[in-house]
Amino acid sequence: MIENVGELLPPARLMLTPGPSNMDPRVYRALATPLVGHMDPWFNEMIGDVQVMLRQVFQTQNRITYPISASGSGGIEASVMNLLEPGDECIVCSNGWFSERMAVIADRSPGAKVIRVTAPYGRKVDPDDVRRAGKGKKIKFVGLAHGETSSGVVQNLADYRKVADELGALLVVDAVATLAGIPLNVEKERIDICFSGSQKAISAPPGMSPITVNARVEEVIKARKTPVASWYFDFMPIMTMWGSERSYHHTPPISLIFALREALRLVLEEGLEARWKRHKNNQMALVAGLEGMGLDLFVPDPADRLVTVTSVTIPSGVDDKKVRQQLLDEFNIEIAGGFGDAKGKIWRVGLMGYSSQNTNVLLFLAALEKVLLDNGVRLPAGGGVAAAVQSYRHAGQPVMAGANK
Numbered sequence: 001m002i003e004n005v006g007e008l009l010p011p012a013r014l015m016l017t018p019g020p021s022n023m024d025p026r027v028y029r030a031l032a033t034p035l036v037g038h039m040d041p042w043f044n045e046m047i048g049d050v051q052v053m054l055r056q057v058f059q060t061q062n063r064i065t066y067p068i069s070a071s072g073s074g075g076i077e078a079s080v081m082n083l084l085e086p087g088d089e090c091i092v093c094s095n096g097w098f099s100e101r102m103a104v105i106a107d108r109s110p111g112a113k114v115i116r117v118t119a120p121y122g123r124k125v126d127p128d129d130v131r132r133a134g135k136g137k138k139i140k141f142v143g144l145a146h147g148e149t150s151s152g153v154v155q156n157l158a159d160y161r162k163v164a165d166e167l168g169a170l171l172v173v174d175a176v177a178t179l180a181g182i183p184l185n186v187e188k189e190r191i192d193i194c195f196s197g198s199q200k201a202i203s204a205p206p207g208m209s210p211i212t213v214n215a216r217v218e219e220v221i222k223a224r225k226t227p228v229a230s231w232y233f234d235f236m237p238i239m240t241m242w243g244s245e246r247s248y249h250h251t252p253p254i255s256l257i258f259a260l261r262e263a264l265r266l267v268l269e270e271g272l273e274a275r276w277k278r279h280k281n282n283q284m285a286l287v288a289g290l291e292g293m294g295l296d297l298f299v300p301d302p303a304d305r306l307v308t309v310t311s312v313t314i315p316s317g318v319d320d321k322k323v324r325q326q327l328l329d330e331f332n333i334e335i336a337g338g339f340g341d342a343k344g345k346i347w348r349v350g351l352m353g354y355s356s357q358n359t360n361v362l363l364f365l366a367a368l369e370k371v372l373l374d375n376g377v378r379l380p381a382g383g384g385v386a387a388a389v390q391s392y393r394h395a396g397q398p399v400m401a402g403a404n405k
């Protein structure tokens, strides 16, 4: 038996991780509003607003556009499961932990075959390798992560769309780390399935995976000979709730939908272009600051660097965990370590959604510098903050408190 469990009092952290990001106070307020039943007519109207806003954020008119009741990984699973049938082949571009997850899930899809086209951590997958791998084969879809969060790499969607067209394949894009943080236009890029996560650049609580599915995919699903192997993630039946019927499929996470609604409203209030620019300016300042401290960025080519997640090489002799613990203890700042091949080698700093603020960048750089000095790293004192301030000046952006400044 548990005795004397105190009131829940989480520490006030600044989450500069690759998700979750901090949330705007308005999103917390929406999260804490009273429940309304999911069969209530008011609820049915309200979710219509969520869909309209999601379509604007994804930039699509797709009928099937809704948040799945699952974290970002649920978006991967839903995409893969709805497309693959026994005997199908797909290609997954695997250049890190999350894109590899898509391959792992496809591996488990009954009777399906996965061709992995790989690139090392920190690099893009070469579209020519995808072309070669799919040549002469019937490929159901090409899947990739727009932003590979485990290494901080972004990939140019048009390159993979072109190859998928040549192979007659659908294009499935994991935009968990990128939607609402960097330019992404589902219609223009002709993405067949695109999904994201609520807790990254959208800055809603974790637990929802916004997804959009185009008419071409609907045709493919209708032509299936076997039922989708997952009941919960079967796209079409979920439309009984999100489509015109508005009837029961499963009980959705109502409070999370409230919070997502407010977060999407804030995305559109700021404007996609302004939001992308804010993310870019803050990342440029962070990069300038890290380099100003004499640190090396893990992704060698600046063009390949993901704006929402910056990976930096841990200086030799420095204890990864000790530094991160000290940042937590002394500054309430959380950053992430590496996964898979990059474990112990890199730190990953997320500047996503509400966390992407210039004051956060400067605070983090000052904190990291202090902690690294404590840990015996020799660096030019003040170099990080000075370089970041310079970067903001260059971008014509004054340093002011507030998410949207």
Ligand SMILES: *Cc1c(COP(=O)(O)O)cnc(C)c1O
Pocket (backbone or CB within 6 Å): 018, 019, 071, 072, 073, 074, 098, 099, 145, 147, 148, 149, 174, 175, 176, 177, 197, 206, 207
């Ligand atoms: C975070 C992330 C995921 C996984 O999302 P969860 O919400 O943790 O399930 C998948 N893909 C990418 C690119 C991510 O950044």
